[in-house]
Amino acid sequence: MTKRPGQEVPPTASDPETVPRTRLSRRALLGMVGAGVGTLAVAGAAGLTWKAVEGGVFATGTGPAYAAWDALDAPGDATLALVSAAVLAANAHNTQPWLFWVSPDRIDLFADTTRTIGAMDPLLRERDLSLGCALENLVLAGPAQGLATTVALLPEASDPTYIARINLRATAAATSPLYAAIANRHTDRNAYDTSRAVAPAQLDALGALVDTPDVRLVWFTRDAEKAAFGELTLRATEAIITDPQQSTDDYAWYRSSWEEIQTKKDGITIDPSGQSALIRALSKIIPVTQQQNNDGWLNGMRTIQVPTAAAFGAIVVRNPADRTQRLAAGRAWQRLHLSATDAGLAVQPLCQVPERIDRETSAGLPADFTTAMAALLPSGTHAVMTFRIGYPTMTALPSPRRPASEVLL
Ligand SMILES: Cc1cc2nc3c(=O)[nH]c(=O)nc-3n(C[C@H](O)[C@H](O)[C@H](O)COP(=O)(O)O)c2cc1C
Incomplete structure (x- = not known):
């Protein structure tokens, strides 16, 4: 809203x-x-x-x-392209409460604890939903970049900001109607x-x-x-x-x-x-x-x-x-x-x-x-x-x- x-x-x-x-x-x-x-x-x-x-x-x-909307299919690093898809996700109040750590065979998704909406989301429900939205885009973008994804949610109990570890491995490139709808x-x-x-x-x-x-x-x-x-x-x-x-x-x-x-x-x-x-x-x-x-x-x-x-x-x-x-x-x-x-x-x-x-x-x-x-x-x-x-x-x-x-x- x-x-x-x-x-x-x-x-x-x-x-x-x-x-x-x-x-x-x-x-x-x-x-x-x-x-x-x-x-x-x-x-x-x-x-x-x-x-x-x-x-x-x-x-x-x-x-x-608004340039991020045109960046999705721009040539460049395949792993980074998954993040380019993730940032286009729906998210509460357009706070974009996410951070990504990227390496060639893995992406880690973290919550950005500075990007909250206070009493509008006191239990951080909407922040978690927003991070789920970003994760979905990221996973959908994998095959389009020739990368299969394996997701571990909340992989470290001691770190509540660590939302997902996404392991990547090469696969045959394939696109999908949902991926095509991202932008x-x-x-x-x-x-x-x-x-x-x-x-x-x-x-x-x-x-x-x-x-x-x-x-x-x-x-x-x-x-x-x-x-x-x-x-x-x-x-x-x-x-x-x-x-x-x-x-x-x-x-x-x-x-x-x-x-x-x-x-x-x-x-x-x-x-x-x-x-x-x-x-x-x-x-x-x-x-x-x-x-x-x-x-x-x-x-x-x-x-x-x-x-x-x-x-x-x-x-x-x-x-x-x-x-x-x-x-x-x-x-x-x-x-x-x-x-x-x-x-x-x-x-x-x-x-x-x-x-x-x-x-x-x-x-x-x-x-x-x-x-x-x-x-x-x-x-x-x-x-x-x-x-x-x-x-x-x-x-x-x-x-x-x-x-x-x-x-x-
Ligand atoms: C958890 C969540 C709650 C949202 N709540 C509302 C809402 O109550 N009203 C609304 O108009 N948009 C709502 N949105 C949509 C966001 O405002 C919207 O995704 C964001 O502004 C980015 O715009 P976009 O979806 O057009 O890219 C919500 C989105 C999420 C993920």
Whole structure:
């Protein structure tokens, strides 16, 4: 959410606090000093254009922050190419909480303990899922580079940051549809096509990808189930927004300036937020406050993301504290998202409910969302990742990424 992107909804043009009048006036003032009152209108327009250029309005998806999306099939070291695939994985708040140690016959994946989202992920569930997503991409990229992989999860009990040891050996090169989808997969926060249901057979095929004994996929396809999960998600969004710590920790990963995006190459940005081109352009020119961000997030959830979902889904596990199950759930999500991309489907995680459940657990709050979500799931299962699915109406835009060279130990 990502902050979720809907979250990034910027100010509305009717809000007197946010219309570009202030900036135009400032630019106009400069124009008056330099060339007289007659240049006022021109100077205002020029200032706005300059601000638009500086804010990246005309540069969507370009620059160093987006170069990793084109690096996947570039010629180079085969082992490093696996890391180039891993960094393109889905990950919570685009924190990219990973580090890699690379040698010719082995890659080690570590958690970067500095890249967390605080009260939004107090039990580090989402960090483990994100690392699982990266691991899945890495493994899928092996055969494409002529490398077979053998994975040992959490190989040293004494080091909780050591996520996986991946041994490599030469094999015949082979690509796969899931590998081919890696550079085209993007979280889609736009409206989905409400005239098209996703066929039950298609949902079953995606469910079959979640295939470990303790990790399963649950679909919410009936009207009553969809309404119940949608309502719960809206209520969880409100709860996050009104929880000062969660809201602040969420907003900390929001990147608003083009320069910051190009430098940090991470975080939540306006381009993939699902907003219209006009709103995206405006919010690159006018900084969005935390309050505006929250209001926009809730509004987008209420008017676009929940109502246009063809179905909702939940990846559930037996034990949400078990890190092996979390990593398997992350691998399953990445696989599911790649397969959905290959099939022309759109998906978006909507994890507000699990985020509130973890907040209730860690802060000792009443088990409101914990109880309500349990009522929607098979007994003895717990949701670690919840999402929506549907047919796209627009092209989902890419998020920034740090390239492989910036995440090596
Ligand atoms: C564990 C996890 C939780 C996520 N939660 C949300 C969410 O609640 N809302 C949302 O819009 N995106 C969510 N995302 C998607 C990330 O924000 C997204 O993967 C990241 O910003 C990178 O963008 P990309 O997937 O388009 O490459 C989640 C992803 C993961 C792996």
